[in-house]
Amino acid sequence: MYDHFVSRRKVSDFDLFTLDDIDAAFKNVVTLKYFQNYLLNDKGEGIVIIPHVAGHSLGGTVWKITKDGEDIVYAVDFNHRKERHLKATVLGSFARPAVLITDAYNALNNQCYKKTQDEDFIDSLVNVLVSNGSVLLPVDTAGRVLELLLILDKYWSERDLVYPIYFLTNVSTSTIDYVKSLFEWMSDEIRKSFEENRENAFFLKKVTLIINKEELDKLGDAPKVVLASMASLEVGFSHDIFVDMANEAGNLVLFTEKGQLGTLAHMLQMDPPPRAVKVTMSNRIPLVGDELKAFEEEQVRIKKEEMLKVRLVKEGGMKDFHGLNAKAFHPVVIDASSSRKSSNAGSHLGGNMDILNHGFVPPPTSVAPRFLLFENTAEWDDFGEIINPDEMMKRGEIDNTLMLGSIEGLDAKIDEDLACLLHDSTPSKIISNEMTVHVKCSLIYMDFEGRSDTRSIKSVIAHVAPRKLVLVHGSTEATEHLKMHCAENSKHVYAPKIEETIDVTSDISSYKVQLSENLTSHIMPRKIGELEIAWLDAEVEKEDENLILNPPSSTPPPRRPVLVGDPKLTDFKQFLEYNGLQVEFADGALRCGEYITLRKIIVDSSQKRGVTANRDRGSPLRGLLQDQEASLFPVLHAVRSTATLHFL
Numbered sequence: 168m169y170d171h172f173v174s175r176r177k178v179s180d181f182d183l184f185t186l187d188d189i190d191a192a193f194k195n196v197v198t199l200k201y202f203q204n205y206l207l208n209d210k211g212e213g214i215v216i217i218p219h220v221a222g223h224s225l226g227g228t229v230w231k232i233t234k235d236g237e238d239i240v241y242a243v244d245f246n247h248r249k250e251r252h253l254k255a256t257v258l259g260s261f262a263r264p265a266v267l268i269t270d271a272y273n274a275l276n277n278q279c280y281k282k283t284q285d286e287d288f289i290d291s292l293v294n295v296l297v298s299n300g301s302v303l304l305p306v307d308t309a310g311r312v313l314e315l316l317l318i319l320d321k322y323w324s325e326r327d328l329v330y331p332i333y334f335l336t337n338v339s340t341s342t343i344d345y346v347k348s349l350f351e352w353m354s355d356e357i358r359k360s361f362e363e364n365r366e367n368a369f370f371l372k373k374v375t376l377i378i379n380k381e382e383l384d385k386l387g388d389a390p391k392v393v394l395a396s397m398a399s400l401e402v403g404f405s406h407d408i409f410v411d412m413a414n415e416a417g418n419l420v421l422f423t424e425k426g427q428l429g430t431l432a433h434m435l436q437m438d439p440p441p442r443a444v445k446v447t448m449s450n451r452i453p454l455v456g457d458e459l460k461a462f463e464e465e466q467v468r469i470k471k472e473e474m475l476k477v478r479l480v481k482e483g484g485m486k487d488f489h490g491l492n493a494k495a496f497h498p499v500v501i502d503a504s505s506s507r508k509s510s511n512a513g514s515h516l517g518g519n520m521d522i523l524n525h526g527f528v529p530p531p532t533s534v535a536p537r538f539l540l541f542e543n544t545a546e547w548d549d550f551g552e553i554i555n556p557d558e559m560m561k562r563g564e565i566d567n568t569l570m571l572g573s574i575e576g577l578d579a580k581i582d583e584d585l586a587c588l589l590h591d592s593t594p595s596k597i598i599s600n601e602m603t604v605h606v607k608c609s610l611i612y613m614d615f616e617g618r619s620d621t622r623s624i625k626s627v628i629a630h631v632a633p634r635k636l637v638l639v640h641g642s643t644e645a646t647e648h649l650k651m652h653c654a655e656n657s658k659h660v661y662a663p664k665i666e667e668t669i670d671v672t673s674d675i676s677s678y679k680v681q682l683s684e685n686l687t688s689h690i691m692p693r694k695i696g697e698l699e700i701a702w703l704d705a706e707v708e709k710e711d712e713n714l715i716l717n718p719p720s721s722t723p724p725p726r727r728p729v730l731v732g733d734p735k736l737t738d739f740k741q742f743l744e745y746n747g748l749q750v751e752f753a754d755g756a757l758r759c760g761e762y763i764t765l766r767k768i769i770v771d772s773s774q775k776r777g778v779t780a781n782r783d784r785g786s787p788l789r790g791l792l793q794d795q796e797a798s799l800f801p802v803l804h805a806v807r808s809t810a811t812l813h814f815l
Contacts, residue, residue: 267633271641
């Protein structure tokens with residue numbers, strides 16, 4: 168956000184938000200770890216959110232939202248591939264959530280193998296460099312650019328290439344410095360490399376971090392690779408570098424993400440690309456001469472108006488406080504210069520002074536003034552107050568931090584040069600010039616956005632199998648394509664338009680109830696893994712807006728066993744072999760001897776699975792199967808002090 172703000176301020180009077188707005192926004196951010204349960208309060212009471220790895224960017228998250236025993240999964244921009252600095256998404260580990268909200272952004276795109284993609288990327292760069300050309304990669308500030316930096320740094324180090332690589336943003340050095348400490352959100356390989364060998368992947372050996380274009384201009388037309396912000400080419404360093412490089416046929420502009428509609432990047436990615444584009448070159452220059460004088464006079468006028476408003480507000484507050492009518496006052500103006508004519512007592516003032524005196528009338532309900540009393544609880548000895556050395560060290564650390572120009576409330580510090588730029592109050596103005604740029608350089612797009620492609624998206628959705636699916640964040644064509652595909656297996660597929668509201672309320676009526684002590688004492692839970700389950704027969708009683716479960720007044724009828732889950736015959740095969748039975752797989756079933764076969768069957772259309780066998784009642788297999796039914800059919804929820812009652 169700092170990079171975006173500075174890039175805009177350099178070329179316009181940008182006032183959509185300020186640095187204070189950025190600080191205020193980040194102060195409201197709550198940092199969570201992956202797989203951490205976070206219980207909301209106030210309006211969100213009863214809702215638990217759990218962040219999971221998305222694999223798209225550093226800290227990218229798939230959100231699991233749980234309420235009343237039902238799960239809602241919000242998975243927009245996920246990546247099934249493991250990358251150099253990121254883990255793959257864990258979205259495929261979810262099973263049958265009530266609602267899955269995902270995107271259709273890449274629903275029409277297919278990707279090649281990652282190894283092939285990386286090789287094509289490097290070849291495109293090297294071919295231009297050996298021909299004495301330069302390469303521009305318009306990138307974001309601290310997102311997908313991290314993966315590109317690792318790819319380039321590793322290849323350049325392995326081949327010992329001499330062509331320089333520059334990472335140019337307003338906060339490039341502070342970005343990389345901060346990223347070096349974020350191992351917790353990175354891939355296992357990077358974390359393991361640091362723990363075992365103390366090697367940090369983001370100590371870039373072949374990449375130079377710069378924060379101003381002047382350092383780049385010193386190289387002239389020498390071959391180089393520049394990763395510059397912004398990715399849109401609308402503002403920032405990438406905009407200026409594109410204008411410099413576009414006229415040379417030997418140069419290359421390589422896009423690693425799709426340009427947003429209406430931006431210069433989107434225009435250049437069209438097929439065929441335009442041969443010429445109009446761009447606006449803007450620059451901020453200091454005011455001089457009459458313009459500077461007029462600006463200063465205007466600032467003085469504005470300050471006087473503000474001071475007058477403040478004085479009027481204070482005077483009005485005093486009048487309201489005393490409950491007096493402003494018209495009843497007759498202010499007396501005393502001129503210090505006239506006072507000196509009649510008396511020499513005020514001659515030491517050294518100038519004229521106007522004093523406005525309203526007088527003072529104490530209100531009838533007034534009391535004597537009272538002031539806060541602060542007791543000094545410090546400890547003393549024979550030499551004076553005892554000083555805590557730790558407090559002095561902490562204060563010194565804070566002072567040093569402020570001297571370095573770091574900004575409190577954020578997780579990253581700003582470069583010293585950037586801090587000077589942000590605090591520069593020199594009066595200035597914007598000079599703009601529209602020009603036509605003839606695009607002679609090569610233009611290439613390669614997908615390094617870190618999003619799953621159409622085949623992977625369809626596979627993940629089919630594996631998760633949500634009861635309801637909501638598609639967002641995609642073009643009309645991509646959204647419709649994915650919707651039609653998913654509608655073949657699910658009747659609850661929604662694709663809302665912008666600002667459209669849809670109802671995805673659960674079809675199951677759930678109520679939160681409390682178990683009475685009498686009922687809890689008669690429950691016999693059975694432990695299955697980390698959970699405990701029990702069959703429950705109870706009567707519901709309403710007490711002060713709460714639902715209480717009490718023991719039934721009559722003897723409940725017997726119940727048949729309920730098996731929930733997806734049994735695995737491989738697990739049961741190992742158990743039977745452990746108990747001395749000879750079993751083998753044949754035609755998708757488990758054969759136990761010559762006459763007994765065990766296979767999976769689909770009980771109903773809801774895909775609940777069960778196990779059946781043509782077996783004798785006296786067979787030892789029957790008892791073993793009954794003993795292992797609990798582990799073959801794991802349940803998903805356990806009931807302890809509270810329960811959720813479902814009325815079907």
